[in-house]
Amino acid sequence: MTTTAAPAPERARRLAATRNGGQMVAEYWEDLFTARERGKQIVWYNGGAINPIFQAAGLAWCHGEAFAARLAAQQLEGPAQLAGAEYGYNAELCSYSRTHLGCAVLTVQGDEGANTGVVGAHDQAELAARLPAPDFFVNNYAGCSTGQQWDEISYRVFDKEVPIFNISHPFLWGNRPDAGYLKGEEWESASHYVRDQLVDLIAWLEKRTGNPFDWDMLRESMTYIKRAAELRREGLELCKSTPAPATFWDWISAIAPINFLPGNQELVDYFQSVRDEIQHRLDNGISGVENERYRVYFDGIMNWNKLGFLSRKFAEHGVAVVAGRYITNAFWQEPQLIDTEDPLLGMAQHYLLCPTNHGTRTLDYLTLRDCEEYGVDGIVFHSTRTCRAFTGPQRLLARSAQNTLGIPSIFFEGDVADASFYKDEILESRLTAMLEAIDVKRAQAS
Amino acid sequence: MSSGSAALEALRAAARDPRSYIRAWRSTHPGQKVLGVLPMNFPRELAHAAGVLPVIVPDDQEPVTEGRAFLPEFYCGYTRNLADQAATGRLSDYDALFVADHCIQLLGATDVARELDPARPVFLGQLISSLNEPWAVRKTAEMMSELRSEVERLAGVTIEDTALAASIRAFNRDRALLREVFDARRSGDSAFSPVELQDIVAAAQVMDPDEHRELLAAVLRDREATARDERIRVHLSGHLCHAPRRELLEVIEEAGAVVVDDDLWTGRRYLQASVPEAIPPMEAIAQWYADRNVAMPCPTRVQHDVDWDEWLLDSVHRSGAEAVIHLMPKFCEPHMLYYPELRRALDTAGVPQLLVETEHEGIPLETFRTRLEALVERAHRNRPAYA
Ligand code: SF4
Numbered sequence: 134m135t136t137t138a139a140p141a142p143e144r145a146r147r148l149a150a151t152r153n154g155g156q157m158v159a160e161y162w163e164d165l166f167t168a169r170e171r172g173k174q175i176v177w178y179n180g181g182a183i184n185p186i187f188q189a190a191g192l193a194w195c196h197g198e199a200f201a202a203r204l205a206a207q208q209l210e211g212p213a214q215l216a217g218a219e220y221g222y223n224a225e226l227c228s229y230s231r232t233h234l235g236c237a238v239l240t241v242q243g244d245e246g247a248n249t250g251v252v253g254a255h256d257q258a259e260l261a262a263r264l265p266a267p268d269f270f271v272n273n274y275a276g277c278s279t280g281q282q283w284d285e286i287s288y289r290v291f292d293k294e295v296p297i298f299n300i301s302h303p304f305l306w307g308n309r310p311d312a313g314y315l316k317g318e319e320w321e322s323a324s325h326y327v328r329d330q331l332v333d334l335i336a337w338l339e340k341r342t343g344n345p346f347d348w349d350m351l352r353e354s355m356t357y358i359k360r361a362a363e364l365r366r367e368g369l370e371l372c373k374s375t376p377a378p379a380t381f382w383d384w385i386s387a388i389a390p391i392n393f394l395p396g397n398q399e400l401v402d403y404f405q406s407v408r409d410e411i412q413h414r415l416d417n418g419i420s421g422v423e424n425e426r427y428r429v430y431f432d433g434i435m436n437w438n439k440l441g442f443l444s445r446k447f448a449e450h451g452v453a454v455v456a457g458r459y460i461t462n463a464f465w466q467e468p469q470l471i472d473t474e475d476p477l478l479g480m481a482q483h484y485l486l487c488p489t490n491h492g493t494r495t496l497d498y499l500t501l502r503d504c505e506e507y508g509v510d511g512i513v514f515h516s517t518r519t520c521r522a523f524t525g526p527q528r529l530l531a532r533s534a535q536n537t538l539g540i541p542s543i544f545f546e547g548d549v550a551d552a553s554f555y556k557d558e559i560l561e562s563r564l565t566a567m568l569e570a571i572d573v574k575r576a577q578a579s
Numbered sequence: 580m581s582s583g584s585a586a587l588e589a590l591r592a593a594a595r596d597p598r599s600y601i602r603a604w605r606s607t608h609p610g611q612k613v614l615g616v617l618p619m620n621f622p623r624e625l626a627h628a629a630g631v632l633p634v635i636v637p638d639d640q641e642p643v644t645e646g647r648a649f650l651p652e653f654y655c656g657y658t659r660n661l662a663d664q665a666a667t668g669r670l671s672d673y674d675a676l677f678v679a680d681h682c683i684q685l686l687g688a689t690d691v692a693r694e695l696d697p698a699r700p701v702f703l704g705q706l707i708s709s710l711n712e713p714w715a716v717r718k719t720a721e722m723m724s725e726l727r728s729e730v731e732r733l734a735g736v737t738i739e740d741t742a743l744a745a746s747i748r749a750f751n752r753d754r755a756l757l758r759e760v761f762d763a764r765r766s767g768d769s770a771f772s773p774v775e776l777q778d779i780v781a782a783a784q785v786m787d788p789d790e791h792r793e794l795l796a797a798v799l800r801d802r803e804a805t806a807r808d809e810r811i812r813v814h815l816s817g818h819l820c821h822a823p824r825r826e827l828l829e830v831i832e833e834a835g836a837v838v839v840d841d842d843l844w845t846g847r848r849y850l851q852a853s854v855p856e857a858i859p860p861m862e863a864i865a866q867w868y869a870d871r872n873v874a875m876p877c878p879t880r881v882q883h884d885v886d887w888d889e890w891l892l893d894s895v896h897r898s899g900a901e902a903v904i905h906l907m908p909k910f911c912e913p914h915m916l917y918y919p920e921l922r923r924a925l926d927t928a929g930v931p932q933l934l935v936e937t938e939h940e941g942i943p944l945e946t947f948r949t950r951l952e953a954l955v956e957r958a959h960r961n962r963p964a965y966a
C-alpha cells in the first residue's frame with residue numbers, strides 16, 4: 134500500500150490584488166497579438182519603460198525582456214530557445230536575449246510569418262506567442278552592454294530591414310567625489326543627455342509613423358504612471374513592518390503592470406488595490422508569511438521559471454523576503470522625479486536608474502540602506518547565471534553587508550529564463566545553514 | 580645572440596613579464612606615472628604625451644585564486660584574471676586604471692579593482708558605443724577631452740598639442756611597422772610563428788612605442804622572409820580583449836594549418852587603424868575611434884553599416900585563408916551574440932570553420948587537436964584535386 138504525504142500547508146499568503154494584474158497583463162498581450170489586424174504599427178524595445186512614448190506615438194509595443202520572462206514564467210520558453218540554439222546562440226548567452234532572439238529567428242523563418250506578420254505560426258501552440266513582427270526597434274538599455282548589442286543583433290536577424298533607434302545611457306560610475314545616488318554633476322549631465330535623446334526619438338517616431346506625437350497623451354499617461362508609482366512606493370514602505378504584510382514575491386507579480394502596461398486609470402486602481410490590501414493586512418495583523426521568523430533581502434534579477442516555487446520555499450522556512458534590488462530600486466521607483474507637465478527629464482532619469490547602471494559604491498549604499506530600513510537578517514543572492522550585469526557586484530555587496538552591518542548572505546545559482554541552471558539542493562542547504570547561523574546569533578545576543 | 584634575436588627576446592620579455600618592464604621603466608623615469616589601460620579604445624597617445632607610460636593591462640595567465648571571491652565563475656577569463664590581479668595586489672604596478680569601454684563584464688572587474696584599492700584612481704570615460712547617431716562625433720570629442728583632462732590631473736601636467744601630435748606619430752610609426760609584418764604574412768610570408776607575432780603585439784601594448792619600434796626594426800633586419808608552405812591557410816577570429824593561450828596557437832600549426840591573418844586583440848585588431856596626422860590632434864584621436872570600428876569591426880560597438888561578418892569574408896578573400904577558426908573566450912557575451920552572423924556568412928560563402936571556446940585555465944588541448952585536424956581535413960577536400 135502506498136501512502137501519500139499530505140502536502141505541507143501553504144505558508145505563503147500571496148496578495149489577492151495582484152491576480153487582477155495578471156488579468157490586465159493577459160489582456161495586454163492579447164491586444165498586442167491582434168494589433169496588426171487593427172492596423173497598428175508595432176515596436177519591439179528593450180530596457181527601461183519607454184512605453185509611454187509609444188503610447189503617445191500611437192504604436193503597439195512589445196518589451197523583449199518581458200516577453201521572454203512571460204514565456205519562462207509559463208514554461209513556454211523551450212521552442213524559442215531551441216530556435217536560438219539552432220541559429221548558433223550559445224547556452225551561456227543572456228537567456229532573455231537568446232529567448233527573444235529565438236522569437237526573432239522564428240519570425241523570420243516562420244512559414245506564414247512573412248505574409249501575416251505573425252511569429253512562426255507553426256509554433257504558436259508551444260510558444261503561445263502570437264507575437265507580431267516589428268515595424269521598429271527601439272533600444273533603451275542602460276547598465277548592461279548586452280542589452281544594446283542584443284537589439285543590434287535583432288536588427289541583423291531581420292536583415293536590417295526594420296529601422297532601429299538606440300538611446301545611449303552613461304553608466305553611473307561615480308568618477309567624482311560629488312557623485313552619488315541622484316546627485317552630482319555626473320547624474321545631472323547624464324540625465325540631460327538621455328532626455329535630449331528622447332526628444333530625438335520622438336521626432337524619429339513622428340517621421341516614421343507619419344503620426345504627430347500626442348504630447349497631451351504623454352503628460353496624461355505619465356500622470357497616471359506617477360500616481361501608480363507613488364502607490365507602489367507606499368505599499369513598499371508598509372512592508373517595512375514586522376511581520377511584513379506582503380513580500381518580494383508579491384511585488385514580483387506586480388512588475389509587469391508597472392513596467393509596460395499603458396498609463397491609465399486602471400493602472401492606478403490596480404496599485405491602489407495592492408496598497409489597500411497591504412494596509413488592510415496591517416490593520417488586521419495578517420502577515421505575508423505565516424509565522425514570519427526571518428527577514429531576508431533578495432538580490433538579483435528574477436528567476437521567472439521559479440516564481441511560485443521560490444515563494445513557497447522561503448515561506449516554508451518562515452522566511453519573509455521583504456525587499457530586493459530588482460523591486461525596491463527599479464521600475465519608476467523615484468516618482469518625485471517626474472514632472473507631469475514636462476515628463477521627459479524624469480523619464481530619462483528613471484532609465485538611468487536601472488539597478489544595473491550604478492557602480493558598486495552606489496549599489497552598496499542602496500543595499501545597506503534597504504537592509505537597515507527593512508530590518509533584514511540575511512541576504513540571498515540569486516547568482517543569475519547568464520546575467521552578468523546583476524551578478525557582477527554581488528560578491529562585493531555581500532562582503533560589505535557582512536563587514537558593515539554584520540548581515541550574512543548566501544548565493545544560489547539560477548537564471549532569468551533558463552530553468553536548467555537552477556540547483557535546488559544548493560539553495561536548500563545554504564538557506565538552512567544561513568538560518569541556523571542567524572538562530573545562533575540571536576541566541577548569543579539574548 | 581644576434582642583435583635581432585636579442586631584440587626579439589626583449590620584446591618577448593616585455594610581453595610575458597610586463598611588470599619587470601614597468602619597473603625598469605620607472606627606474607629610468609623617476610617620478611613619472613604608469614597608467615593601467617583596460618581594453619579596448621582608450622587612446623594611449625594622451626597618456627604618452629603627458630609623460631605617462633600607458634600599459635594595456637594584459638591577462639597575466641596566472642590561475643584565478645583569490646579573485647574567485649569577487650567575480651562569478653561565469654565571467655570571461657580576462658575579467659576573472661583582472662579581478663584576481665586586483666585581489667592579490669598584482670595591479671599595484673599601476674598608479675591609476677583608465678577604461679573607456681562599456682562591456683559589463685569589464686566594468687565588473689574594474690569595479691572590483693576600485694573597491695579593493697580605493698586609494699588608486701579608477702576612471703571610466705565611457706565612449707559612445709552606438710556609432711551611427713548624429714551626436715556620436717560630438718560625444719566622442721567631448722569624452723576625449725574629458726579623458727585628456729583626467730590624464731592631465733593624474734600626471735600633474737598640461738598636455739601640449741605639439742606633444743600630443745608627437746605621441747600620435749610615435750604610435751602610428753609603431754603600428755605601421757607592425758602592419759607591414761602582418762601584411763607580409765597575409766601575402767605569403769611565414770617568417771614569424773603565430774606565437775612570435777603575438778608576443779610582438781603584446782609587447783607593443785606594454786612598451787613605449789619608440790622603444791618597441793626600434794626593437795621590432797632590429798628583429799626585422801635580422802629575419803629573412805620565408806615562403807609559406809602548403810599547410811591549410813587559416814584565419815583566426817575573436818579574442819577581443821586578451822591573448823589566446825600560446826599552446827593553442829602552437830597546436831593550430833601542429834595540426835596542419837598555417838595562420839595567415841587574424842582579427843585578434845593581440846593581432847591585427849591592435850594595429851589596424853592609425854590616428855590621422857593631418858588634422859588637429861584632439862580631432863584626430865576622436866576620428867581614430869570612429870575609424871577603428873570600420874577598419875576592424877568590433878561586436879561591442881553598434882554601427883549598422885559596418886559588419887564584422889562582411890569584414891571577415893573580405894579578409895578571408897584578401898589572405899586566401901581556406902578556413903576560419905573562431906577563438907571565443909568562454910562567456911564573452913558580445914562574441915556569443917555576433918557569432919551566428921559570422922557563421923551564417925561563412926557558411927553561405929562555403930568557408931569551413933571551427934568554433935573553439937577558450938577557457939582561462941585547463942585547455943583540453945588534445946580535443947582541440949582532434950577538432951582542428953578534422954577542420955584541416957575538410958579544408959583539404961576544398962582544394963582542387965590537381966593542385
Ligand atoms: S544580461 Fe541581464 S541585464 Fe543584460 S540584457 Fe541580459 S537580462 Fe538584461
Ligand code: SF4
Nearest residue numbers: 655682684685820911
Ligand atoms: S568583450 Fe568579451 S573578452 Fe572583453 S571584457 Fe567583455 S566579455 Fe571579456
